Amino acid sequence: MKAFAALLDRLSFEPRRLVKEKLVLEYLAATPDPDRGYALAALAGALTFRHAKPAILRGLISERSDPRLFELSYDFVGDLSETIALMWPIDDAGSDLNGSSDALALSDVVHQLQAAGKTDLPGLLTYWLSRLDETGRWALLKLVTGGLRIGVSARSAKVAVARLGEVDPSEVEEVWHGLEPPYQPLFDWVEGRGPKPSYSDPAPFRPAMLAHPFNFEKDGPALNVAEHQIEWKWDGIRVQAAAGRDEEGRHVARLYTRTGDDISAAFPDLLEHLAFDGALDGELLVMRDGKVAAFSDLQKRLNRKTVGAKLLREFPAALRAYDLLAEGGEDLRPLPLSERRPRLERFVGEIGSPRIDLSAVLPLTTLEELAVARSDPAAYLKGPDAEAVEGLMIKRRDTAYLTGRPKGPWYKWKREPHLIDAVLMYAQRGHGKRSSFYSDYTFGVWTQTGVGADDPSLVPVGKAYFGFTDEELKQIDRFVRANTVNRFGPVREVTQKPDGGLVLEVAFEGLNRSPRHKSGLAMRFPRISRLRWDKPASEADTLETLEALLPSGSS
Structure with missing residues (x-):
């Protein structure tokens, strides 16, 4: 626990992404199993504790300090975990867990938190908080609440794991959803002690290909528009719709964000239209009568574990497809876009769903035409959807679907704010x-x-x-x-x-x-x-x- 607390402390003060990844890598390389696996889960946002709520923490500190003093301190510090860590009174037994870095293992904390009932949790937290030092208390509370706020994304944590061996981070992402903390098979694989974890999920997440911002002065002169596929950049959120049949013949369908978060539960109305075997890359939108609604309407559907009948009725979800990543068990990502696009058109046509349509390819041939379309979509896009356009996507036709953000193949040219x-x-x-x-x-x-x-x-x-x-x-x-x-x-x-x-x-x-x-x-x-x-x-x-x-x- 002491090493984990020190890691969080370092990460919270380090602004550079690459240095953060290096710190995580060094921790993973030096920390034994299963502690490092649970640390990885915490950094990736994959740890939750059913009964651990901020209200319990507020109740514990209010019993040990003046409520007004706590509110003033919280106002000044601005962070609940840090405020409690600083104000927590230390009793005579406070040295129990401070003398040795092995006195309290992170894995022990996780196991006990997962097993604790609602009535057990206050006593358990009190015992730990009274025996850890200030940094340890802060790290414990961050772990309990799940709100680390240290500037490390789930993607960065997975990159650090991949760098333990000679593994591509995209491969880690592809097997991630089939694993559970403390990720022993994952560590065995990347460190060369075991095989790549098998993952037979019929609807897996495939790491997304991202675009670089287009700079007209810098990138424009070298751009041959004829070699690129031009599409609108829609004002929704990028998603991946994956579906297929498992080993028992049951149809499985999932909707992922571009970072691999499963948001299927919030969009059952779209999920029931994923009656295919393959994976689509596209934009999640709210659509009514064929018109793309404002992003604020889509926001009403986001970040929900469940969704009621009224929201389903008033804010119907739809998918505008950009790309076809897999079909019938075949991985299409190595193919050039010029071959994937015709297959996408046929695939969407065969689905025949009113909730899934095709992102149009624009007949633009010069940089000047791109500039006009980007600044005034209504000049090229007849109808109400012009107001839902964020800009243009510029994609090389001869490029495979590459993981991450490779420089050159894809550009996004957003409208001026x-x-x-x-x-x-x-x-x-x-x-x-x-x-x-x-x-x-x-x-x-x-x-x-x-x-x-x-x-x-x-x-x-x-x-x-x-x-x-x-x-x-x-x-x-x-x-x-x-x-x-x-x-x-x-x-x-x-x-x-x-x-x-x-x-x-x-x-x-x-x-x-x-x-x-x-x-x-x-x-x-x-x-x-x-x-x-x-x-x-x-x-x-x-x-x-x-x-x-x-x-x-x-x-």
């Missing part, structure tokens, strides 16, 4: 390395009667927590602390006067009506573009300006 000037209204502390800064911002625009009225008013239109540099973060944090006018728990309200507020230039991908927001609007991917110290708050945009950006037909 919308920009508005908004006023900072509220700020909240961040998490992890940002826990000492106010880094999560709510911003607003003036109502139509706001600027120049007797009682100017702002209405919130979005939240953002990225897009700024570390130096700009410090500048905003200083502004928040110096201009706080009210506090609501961990949130600070800042001055919003026309002559005294902070103007933020906000970039976002799209805008839609939303009854869940006070403004009636919802932004797609808002982020801070730059700080407008030069502009008075009175010159920020109005709600009327944003409403003019709504897609036609919004009501």
Whole structure:
């Protein structure tokens, strides 16, 4: 447990992805089984404990400290696990687990947490928390809640495992879903002690091929458009639909995100249309009467373990197919796109489902035509779907379906984002390395009667927590602390006067009506573009300006 705590501590302060992967690799190489397997599961988000809830942790610390002091401390620190780890009182037996790194094995912690009943958990956690050091307590609580927040993705953890031997990370991803912690067969394979784990799942995940952003000035001159397949980039989420029959003849179908997360349970209405033997790569969308709905509609279906009849009826899921990865047990990924595309067209036609259609290939032959289509999809895409286009996909026709993000074969050329000037209204502390800064911002625009009225008013239109540099973060944090006018728990309200507020230039991908927001609007991917110290708050945009950006037909 001590080595695992030290790893998490190092990872939480390390910003570089490659260094993080190196730290994980060194830990996996030095740590015995099964501890390293459970650590890998924690890093990959594959460990859950049924009864471990934040409410239990809050209850334990509230019994041992002044509730008001805890709330103030939590407000300052910004992270529940770190706050409890710092405030937990140590009794006379506190040295029991501190003297030896082997005193408490990570595997013992996992086994006991998995076996503990709801009434057993508080006593178990109390025993450990009272005997671990500060870093150990923090790591334990991170493990229990599952919210590591240390900047290590499941993909990075799998890359580190592959680097233990001479194994391609994509091979690790392909067998991952057939394994369970502590992954002994996986370690035996990558370290050369055993065979590649067998995985007979008829609907496996196949690692996705990703695209690089297209730079017009840098990549444009060398691009031969005739050698590429041009498609729209749709405003949904990239998914993989896999289906087939198991050894007993039962049909199995699954829907995966591009990172391999199984989201089948949230989309049973689409799953019942995967009556084929193969794997499709495509875009998950909500569609009504043949029209692609706003991304905000799709968001209502995401991150759900179950979905009710009303959501199924009002937000029907559909798949727009980009590629065919497998058919009838044949792996098509080694084939060039020029051969996969005709097979995809035939495959989708044979499915004959109203929930699965084909991503169109655009008849564009010059870079100039690409530029026009990207900036004005309606010029090429007749009908309502033009408003659901994010940009263009540019794919070499002679390229196989390659794992990861190879440079050159695929490009994505997204449309320029919308920009508005908004006023900072509220700020909240961040998490992890940002826990000492106010880094999560709510911003607003003036109502139509706001600027120049007797009682100017702002209405919130979005939240953002990225897009700024570390130096700009410090500048905003200083502004928040110096201009706080009210506090609501961990949130600070800042001055919003026309002559005294902070103007933020906000970039976002799209805008839609939303009854869940006070403004009636919802932004797609808002982020801070730059700080407008030069502009008075009175010159920020109005709600009327944003409403003019709504897609036609919004009501």
